[in-house]
Amino acid sequence: MKKIEHIGIAVKDLETSNILFASLFGKPHYKVEEVASEGVKTSFFKSGPNKIELLQATNPESPIAKFIGKKGEGIHHIAFAVANIKAEMERLTKEGFVVLNKEPKIGADNKLVAFLHPKSTNGVLIELCQERD
Numbered sequence: 001m002k003k004i005e006h007i008g009i010a011v012k013d014l015e016t017s018n019i020l021f022a023s024l025f026g027k028p029h030y031k032v033e034e035v036a037s038e039g040v041k042t043s044f045f046k047s048g049p050n051k052i053e054l055l056q057a058t059n060p061e062s063p064i065a066k067f068i069g070k071k072g073e074g075i076h077h078i079a080f081a082v083a084n085i086k087a088e089m090e091r092l093t094k095e096g097f098v099v100l101n102k103e104p105k106i107g108a109d110n111k112l113v114a115f116l117h118p119k120s121t122n123g124v125l126i127e128l129c130q131e132r133d
């Protein structure tokens, strides 16, 4: 794993949270993107070299809707950049982690993504991200 690619924060209302985080960082979000396959609408902020992904659910079955229903708003996942997502999924499976996807999925911001079940990572949902060609 190369570095933290982003931190995902589950929010109830993206527009309200965009205002809050713009005020926190002193600058607005730079991108909004909907990922229908994940049932989310996202917005992205930069803080120095770091990236924050706000996520609002777009349907009641979305992982974000379920998470907020159980735990409320807050940090939902930590995403790590990887050079070769398939190789990393295979390595982590061999190490005993529960990789939630058989194949990488298309994520936001031009990435291929895969997730590790939080039950296998001390309660933290981990996302792997590889840049798409």
Ligand SMILES: CC[C@@H](C(=O)O)C(=O)SCCNC(=O)CCNC(=O)[C@H](O)C(C)(C)COP(=O)(O)OP(=O)(O)OC[C@H]1O[C@@H](n2cnc3c(N)ncnc32)[C@H](O)[C@@H]1OP(=O)(O)O
Pocket: 008, 035, 038, 040, 042, 053, 055, 063, 064, 066, 067, 070, 076, 077, 079, 100, 106, 107, 108, 109, 111, 113, 115, 117, 118, 119, 123, 124, 125, 127
């Ligand atoms: C925008 C695209 C992409 C990007 O490019 O960056 C994204 O970030 S998409 C983000 C949203 N997508 C996902 O989260 C996909 C991966 N998640 C899942 O597959 C599921 O959410 C899950 C982790 C498998 C849980 O699903 P499920 O078992 O159906 O939900 P439950 O509500 O029953 O939860 C079971 C269990 O797990 C705990 N949990 C759930 N989410 C998290 C979390 N984010 N962090 C920590 N723990 C989590 C939940 O509390 C339950 O625990 P117990 O109650 O103790 O059983």
Ligand SMILES: [Co+2]
Pocket: 006, 008, 053, 077, 079, 127
């Ligand atoms: Co993410």
